Amino acid sequence: MILLVTNKRDVTTDFVVLELRRRGVPFFRLNTEDLPQCEIAMPDGDPARLILRGIEGELDLSEITAAYYRRPGGLEADDADPVAAYVTAEWSAILRSLWNGLEGRWLNSPFAILRAEDKPRQLAAARGVGLRVPGTLVTNDPEAARAFLADGSTVAKPLRHALVDVGEVGSVLFTSRVARIDEEDAAAFRRAPIILQREIPKRSDVRALVVDDDVFATRIMSQRHNETQVDWRRGVRTDLAHKVCELPRDVAEACVAVTQTLGLRFSAIDLVEATDGDFWFLEANPNGQWAWIEQRTGAPVSAAIATALCSSDAP
Known part of the structure; x- marks a missing residue:
């Protein structure tokens, strides 16, 4: 299962559910928000023998042959309950036991995902497998940043979180060009590290989805619109053209290699296709979105993921 x-x-x-149903493969979907409504038993305190009973039926970890860690939701507890924080923490501990109990059966282990989200580690891994990586500086030192800016066109992006809680809606931090750091901005700059990266003149952006040895690459024609030229996500344009892309063999193999170096079987890699035709590595999202790529291009990503899950050896 x-x-x-x-x-x-x-x-x-x-998408994965539909593909597994098409193949007649049994599966259990665990929506983690529902966990506090479940009952669990863990004989001998052994995570590998965990049994969970809930609204979706019964889950016995000993019967699971492979698992896909997608996007677990926050645990839903009764805010009026005076011990809600305690209850949430205890169920979170059960989830960690579940993650551990399935070690070796994950498409991407939750712990591997956590390690792979380290962007400087990604850049080092990419260089190590021969991918081109733009000149990069991670800093909160205004003077070091000014020296870096003096050497060429530069973009800035968050080291980890792209969302800032400002007001009720919040704010998204897109990749943006930065030309200078004024003295009045220096104090704010020192508050948190940021990634500064040499800007590569683009022909297009490319998202390469890696599933084991398969690579599904899509050109995102970001240079056709002013607001998407630096960061294709800006503006949320529904008319942003997507085209299936055949990566050079060495680049595709390097994408697989960097995914494996990060301890992953799946990753969503963002590349820049430069105006001279070279491909540059930006980052690898160890749990990135892909459904819209399948919708827009027909790339059989869900089928590849289902195959990867079905090919995993039983414990």
Whole structure:
């Protein structure tokens, strides 16, 4: 049986569900928001023998042959309950036991995902497998930043979180060009590290989805619109053209290699196709979105993921 760990609103998992149903493969979808409504038993305190009973039926970890960690949701507890924080923490501990109990059966282990989210580690891994990586500086030192800016066109992007809680809606930090750091900005700059990276003149952006040895690459024609030229996500344009892309063999093999170096079987790698035709590595999202790529291009990503899950050896 295949385990899918996600949340109730995750459309991407729906694609995998449809593919597994088409193949007649049994699966269990665990929407983690529902966990506090479940009953669990863990004989001998052994995570590998965990049994969970809930609204979706019974889950016995000993019967799981492979698992896909997609987008677990936050645990839903009763805010009016005076011990809600305690209850949430205890169920979170059960989830960690579940993650451990399935070690060796994950498409991407949750712990490997956590390690792979380290962007400086990604850049080092990419260089190590021969991918081109733009000149980069991670800093909160205004003087070091000014020296870096003086050497050429530069973009800035967050080291980890792209969302800032400002007001009720919040704010998204897109990749943006930065030309200078004024003295009045220096104090704010020192508050947190940031990634500064040499800007590569683009022909297009490329998202390469790696599933084991398969690579599904898509050109995103970001240079056709002013607002998407630096960061294709800006503006949320529904008319942003996507085209299937055949990467050079050495680049595709390097994408597989960097994924494996990070301890992953799946990753969503963002590349820049430069105006001279070279490909440059930006980052690897160890749990990146892919459903819209399949919708726009027909790339059989859900089929590749289902195959990867079905090919995993039983414990």
